[in-house]
Amino acid sequence: MFDVGAGEFLVIALVAVLILGPDKLPKAISTLMSWVRVLRDQASRARSEIAAAADLDPTITDDIKQSVRDIAELHPRRLAASILTDDAAAAQARPAPPTAPGRGATGTPQPSIFDPDAT
16 A cells, blocks of 8 residues: 555654654554554444445445456556557567578578677
């Protein structure tokens, strides 16, 4: 969700130690974790109350979840990645025939791309 790596986590921990001090840090972490726990409980209760109030059939909610997944697959980055990976996989499936250096696919000599006298 937040994509916090080890380096970022280390910087956050260092800043927390500098601001709160080593004596207050465990109490602050404990308080923060209790807030997170309360928020998760409230979110799950709200979700279940909404589903109960709407009298949703579980099969319908599964259909809705699948529809949301289908819509998420239409994100431009995912579309581009799927198009590009399909082309790359097709290109890897058809390897080019081996040729000698300086020779084309038919075995005829090809003109040099580089000028040997340029350097």
